Each structure stands twice: as structure tokens, then as C-alpha cells.
Amino acid sequence: MLLRIWNLVLKEFIQFLRDWLMTAFILTLPVLQLVLLAQTTSSRISDLRVAVLDLDHSNRSRRLVTALDNRRELRVHHYPATLADTHRLVEQGKATLAVIVPAGFAADLADVSRTPNIQLIADASNNIPASVALSAARGAIAVFARETRFFPENLASTIDLRTTVRFNPTFNFRFFFIPAQVGFIVYQVALTVSSIGLARERELGTLEQLMVVPLRRIELVIGKAIPALVIGALNFLFMLAVAVFAFHVPLRGSLLLLFTLTLLFIVTEIGYGIFISGIARTQQQAILFVFALAMVDMTFSGYLVRVKYLPAALQAIAQVVPFHHYLTIVRGVMLKGAGLDVLWPHAAAMLLMGLLVTVAAVHNLSRSLD
Amino acid sequence: MSIRRLLAVARKEFRHIVRDVRTLFLVTVAPAFLLATLSYVFAMDVDRVDIAVRDLDHTPLSRRFVASLTADGDFIVVSYVQQGEEVESLFTRDVADLVLVIPHGFADAALGGGPADVQCIVDGADAITASQTVGLMESRVDAFVASLRPPRPGGAGNGFDVSDRAWYNEPLKSLVSMVPGMMAIILCMPALALALALTREKETGSFENLIATPVRGTEYLVGKLLAYEISGLVSVVLAWFVATLWFRVPFRGSFPAFLLLAADYMVASTGISLMVANFARNQQTAMFLILTVFFVPSFFIAGLITPIADEPIARAVAYALPTTHFITICRSVFLKGLGPVALWRPASILLGIGFAARAASLVLFKKKLV
Numbered sequence A: 001m002l003l004r005i006w007n008l009v010l011k012e013f014i015q016f017l018r019d020w021l022m023t024a025f026i027l028t029l030p031v032l033q034l035v036l037l038a039q040t041t042s043s044r045i046s047d048l049r050v051a052v053l054d055l056d057h058s059n060r061s062r063r064l065v066t067a068l069d070n071r072r073e074l075r076v077h078h079y080p081a082t083l084a085d086t087h088r089l090v091e092q093g094k095a096t097l098a099v100i101v102p103a104g105f106a107a108d109l110a111d112v113s114r115t116p117n118i119q120l121i122a123d124a125s126n127n128i129p130a131s132v133a134l135s136a137a138r139g140a141i142a143v144f145a146r147e148t149r150f151f152p153e154n155l156a157s158t159i160d161l162r163t164t165v166r167f168n169p170t171f172n173f174r175f176f177f178i179p180a181q182v183g184f185i186v187y188q189v190a191l192t193v194s195s196i197g198l199a200r201e202r203e204l205g206t207l208e209q210l211m212v213v214p215l216r217r218i219e220l221v222i223g224k225a226i227p228a229l230v231i232g233a234l235n236f237l238f239m240l241a242v243a244v245f246a247f248h249v250p251l252r253g254s255l256l257l258l259f260t261l262t263l264l265f266i267v268t269e270i271g272y273g274i275f276i277s278g279i280a281r282t283q284q285q286a287i288l289f290v291f292a293l294a295m296v297d298m299t300f301s302g303y304l305v306r307v308k309y310l311p312a313a314l315q316a317i318a319q320v321v322p323f324h325h326y327l328t329i330v331r332g333v334m335l336k337g338a339g340l341d342v343l344w345p346h347a348a349a350m351l352l353m354g355l356l357v358t359v360a361a362v363h364n365l366s367r368s369l370d
Numbered sequence B: 001m002s003i004r005r006l007l008a009v010a011r012k013e014f015r016h017i018v019r020d021v022r023t024l025f026l027v028t029v030a031p032a033f034l035l036a037t038l039s040y041v042f043a044m045d046v047d048r049v050d051i052a053v054r055d056l057d058h059t060p061l062s063r064r065f066v067a068s069l070t071a072d073g074d075f076i077v078v079s080y081v082q083q084g085e086e087v088e089s090l091f092t093r094d095v096a097d098l099v100l101v102i103p104h105g106f107a108d109a110a111l112g113g114g115p116a117d118v119q120c121i122v123d124g125a126d127a128i129t130a131s132q133t134v135g136l137m138e139s140r141v142d143a144f145v146a147s148l149r150p151p152r153p154g155g156a157g158n159g160f161d162v163s164d165r166a167w168y169n170e171p172l173k174s175l176v177s178m179v180p181g182m183m184a185i186i187l188c189m190p191a192l193a194l195a196l197a198l199t200r201e202k203e204t205g206s207f208e209n210l211i212a213t214p215v216r217g218t219e220y221l222v223g224k225l226l227a228y229e230i231s232g233l234v235s236v237v238l239a240w241f242v243a244t245l246w247f248r249v250p251f252r253g254s255f256p257a258f259l260l261l262a263a264d265y266m267v268a269s270t271g272i273s274l275m276v277a278n279f280a281r282n283q284q285t286a287m288f289l290i291l292t293v294f295f296v297p298s299f300f301i302a303g304l305i306t307p308i309a310d311e312p313i314a315r316a317v318a319y320a321l322p323t324t325h326f327i328t329i330c331r332s333v334f335l336k337g338l339g340p341v342a343l344w345r346p347a348s349i350l351l352g353i354g355f356a357a358r359a360a361s362l363v364l365f366k367k368k369l370v
Helices: A002-018 A020-040 A059-069 A083-091 A105-110 A127-148 A173-204 A207-212 A217-246 A255-279 A283-301 A312-318 A322-336 A340-369 B003-019 B021-042 B060-069 B087-092 B106-111 B127-148 B174-186 B189-204 B206-212 B217-246 B255-279 B283-301 B312-320 B322-336 B344-369
Strands: A048-054 A074-078 A097-101 A117-123 A159-166 B049-055 B075-080 B098-102 B116-123 B161-167
Touching (some): A020 B312, A059 A074, A074 A127, A105 A117, A127 B161, A173 A283, A173 B189, A283 A312, B003 B217, B021 B189, B049 B127, B106 B127, B174 B217, B174 B283, B189 B255, B217 B255, B283 B322
Parallel strands (some): A048 A097
Antiparallel strands (some): A097 A117, B098 B116
């Protein structure tokens, strides 16, 4: 039996190497993609463009503008002349935030009985930079107010909130999404390679040839799974090296644990892949199925938004999505140094789903072959 | 070029799409379906923070402090930390997002002059929500401190009147800005299907049959494009229904203008598929190229979440991706109500990408036919 599987694996690898362009892509593109993403994604939101309409033209109003510009998040980029111009800059998306300082601002500031007035307009068509810009501007104005006016409210607070941020003190966005991206690529490669394998044989008509070879179904499945496992594992190791050495994402937990659980995850996803290739009649269908499944799995995985922020019904579904458990494991081991004592429920859930889907896939395959 | 032959190819291609329910589903319905699920991936509203409290003070004031932080339900106390319990494991087990330690003598210090040092330990693994969490906590503590002071007649807050407006999305809700942005990403599915259809003919050898017919290269390509662009527009309409009826995203622009701009986007994205299909020898490679080069990078580079980075390389990559421009277009038409005239820049860039990609592939394609 081992010899028969080995022969099939050999055939698969020969086919892979024959199509060298494909092999090169599968081995290098994921790493390149990771590098490209990490390079081009800013690790934090900074230097959002601000338009300032200063109708006061006083020393004080200029100091306020400097205070805004000094915030890391903001950069004063436009000085429109009229209100209409200011609105247009926001409408065209050229300024994330517009600050309007009305005439008489300095006079209001000097008179304790009056309240100086400032208007902020954010382009909230993308809500994330808009809320960052608004809270940065409010923060800058609060500091400016404390420095220029003496009200009891502006005295030092009686509660000093000392914030410590664990695992990622600088709020580096990359630490959150690079581990997720590594996980996603492992997922994508394992699923694609395994789902296309059988669909391709069927489309090209070589599946019938395989059928007359003395090869049992389970042997066929294992033989098809091994190349996907090897390619997925290689990809994982490459990308982990890039994440840790090039982008300094910490690996606080055990590498051995992470690698073992990654192999378990790849095997689970191969089960899904083989299941899909049992349903799909052509490679095009297999690919589009994989694509749709990948998007659904991404929704439930906590890839960008953690599962607890999903609507309750979706949270329940997330528990049967192996990718969700795997991402929890990757982030837990890498960022938090979590061990198997904490992660075992996720590993067990992955194993269970893997077993179920593999049994279903082998069963389904036997039907579609007959 | 003969219109009759062109239409014959388009008709053949339509038949390919419609003949198989699965392909039809994947080209027309799947994008709308994906929009419904995938939008949740990017809905990053922090509306629930699980906190663990360690109250060493045990005074009415410390209890009032915790009650005022959790009054509106954004912060939920999930556990009270016991003596000697480790804070670290609350984070690795994902029990709490934030641990608050109220020191001995908190009440005395807060009501007296001296600052009470409240410790706030945040799980920074999820950088975006963690930074929002810290901001939320700081503003709650400020509000509590203000409530301890006797109210000052006239004037509020820090003695400044800051009016802030979030245009186009007043409640600053993630879904409102993410759903139109996601439309750009999921609408590349028809283009993916086109790339697969083109490579399939190479792979199964039916392309050689086509060469033997009087159909010319241009007619073949234009005919194929026509079929996929029209089915792509069907998916645009369905996705539009999901956005406006399911997610209730306001649509302030004009619908015909939106369809026109969407057709423009199809021109660009199918152009890219043509290029990919030229290079890829089989469907697996084609899909791999599209997914890793155009699809996933769009999430992070194209300005969906964070604004386009300021570095020159990142800018160049972002502007070369059709998604970048269509994200701008979708958000502007949906939320700002802009029309094609105001959006001439992204619209003409898309047209340019489409025609450049077509010209390049036609040159390459002719060589292969001879």
C-alpha cells in the first residue's frame, strides 16, 4: 500500500515540476505577497490630511493650527480661502478633516466669559481615518485649551490612568495582520492545491485511467493529499521566517507547537479541498468554490475583526470553521506565547472538523466516481 | 472584424455560463452573497470591551467608578480578579481585553487633591481595537473625574465649544463605509471567471479548434469579454440590492451613473484578467495570480481600511490596482452622491488601465495564434 501511495505522490510531484511556472508561483508568490503587503501597509494611521480655514488670522489661531499639525495623526496640508473651497476639499476626499476657526477666535479666547468656537468636519466615507482624525483633533484642542485658559476643569485630573499595553505596546497594526496573513496563505495554498488535483484529472479525462489502476480510494486521497501538505508546510516555514526576521513579528511561544498545529490545520483543509473536488465538475468550478469558501471562512475567522464582534448567530457558526481556530492558535502562539494548555480546545475542534470532513470527502468521492 | 462572428463567440460564451447552474451562480449571485458575509470582516466597530476588574479599594466610590465606566454597556465586567491571580492568563485565554486595577486609597486620593493611580492593562494583540479601547477608556475616566467636581455655571467641558461633524456617515458606522468599499473587491469575481474561461480553452485544447474557425483573435477576445462584462453587470445590480436593502447603506448618487461607472470598472478588471490569462498556462496558475496579486492586496493597499500609504512604492502599487479607483468611486457615489463628472479622474484611470491591458494582450495574443 505504501508503495502504491508513493508512486502516486511521485507522479504528482513530476506533474508539478513539469509545470515549472506554476510551481515557482506557488512557492514564491505567497512570500512576495506578504512582503509587499507588509511594506506598503503603514503600521499605524498617521499624517492624515487636514484643511484649515483660519478666518481669525491671529497669533492664537496660528498656534492652534501648529498644535494640530504637531499631532502624529494629522498633517495640515491645505489652507483654503473660503468655506466653499473647504467643503470641496472634503467632498473630493483631498482632506480627511477640515478645521474651521471662526473670526473673533482670539478675542473669545481672551475673554473668560465667552466660549471660543471651533468647527471640525471629517470625511467619514471611510470611518476609520475619520474617527482617528476627529479624536486626534479633539485631543490637540483639549491640550491647547488647558494651556491657554485657566478653568478648574483644566487642572490636572485627580485620577491618573496608567495604561500598559501588553504584547504590542506601539499598537503596531502589522503585528495583528501579518500572523493572520500567514495563516490565510497557508489556508489558501492547502485548499487550492488539494481541490484542483482531482477536478483536473476529471476534466482532462485522466481520472478514468486512475480508476483502472489497482489503487484504493483512500490511497488515492492520501496520495493527492501529500503534495499539498508538503507545499503548504514549506510555504508556512518561508513566510514565518519572513514575518519574524524581516518584519520583527514576535514568536513568543513554541515553534514546534505552532508547526505541529499548522500541519494538523493543513490536513483539515486538504479534507475540505478533496470534498470540493468531489462536487466540482471542472477546475473553474473548483476554483470558484474555493474562492467563495475562502471568503466565507474569512468572515468567520477573526481575520480582521474578532469573532466576538460578529452578530451572535455568526459567532456560533465560527465555532465550526477550522480557519477561525487556526488563527486563534497562530496569534496566541506568536503574540501571546500561549501553550497547548490554553489552546487545546481549538486544536481539538480543528481535529474533529478535519476528521468529519475527510470521512465525508472519501464517501462523496466514492459516489461521484461510480 | 465582423460583428456577426463576434456575437457568435459571445453567444457561445453565454451558453457556457448559463448551461451550468453552478457557473451561473458563481458569476452572478456569488458576488452579492459574498458582499453580505464579507462586509462583516471589515466592520470594525468596537462596541463591546470585556474588562476584568481588580478593586483593592472596596469603597462606595470605587464601585461607583466601575459602574460609571460600564453604564452604557460598551464596557462589560466579565470577571473580578482575585488575589494573586495572574493577569497574563486572562489575555492568553482571551477572557478579557482590558484589566483595570483600582489601588488602595483610591477614594481618598480621587476626592482629595492627589492623583489616584489607576492601572489599565490592555491586550494589544489586536492593534486597531486596542487603540480604540484605550481612547474609549480615557474619555470615560475623564467624564467620571468631571462628574466629581462641582458644576461651573455657564460653559461646559474645557471651556471650548468644539462642534464636530462626520460628513456622509454621521454615526461613524463601519458598515456604511465598508460595504461600498467591499463592492469593489467582490466585483472582481466575474473577471476571475473570465481568466479561468480563457485558460480553460488553452488547457482542454478547445482553443485549437477555435483557431481552425474563421473567428479572428480580436473577435474571439471581444466576444468573450462581452459575455463576462454583461454577466458582471448583473452581479453589480444584485450586489447593489444587498448593499441598500440588507445593509441599508444610503445611496445618494444616481443609479444609471453607478452602472456606467461599474461597467467602466469591468473594462479595467477584465483587461487585467486578459493579461493574466496570457501568462498563465493553466487555470490553477491563473487563479493563483489573480488571488495573490489583485485580490488580497486590495484589502490593505487600496485604501479600504487605512488611507493609501504615503511612500512612493505603495502609492504606485495602489494606483495600478483597479480596485483602488473603484473603492473611491463606490464610496463617492453611495455616500457623497457624486456623479461621473466629479469622478472623471478615477473613471478615466480605470478606462486607461482597461485599454492598456487590452492593447498589450492583443499584441501578445496575435503571436500565439500564428
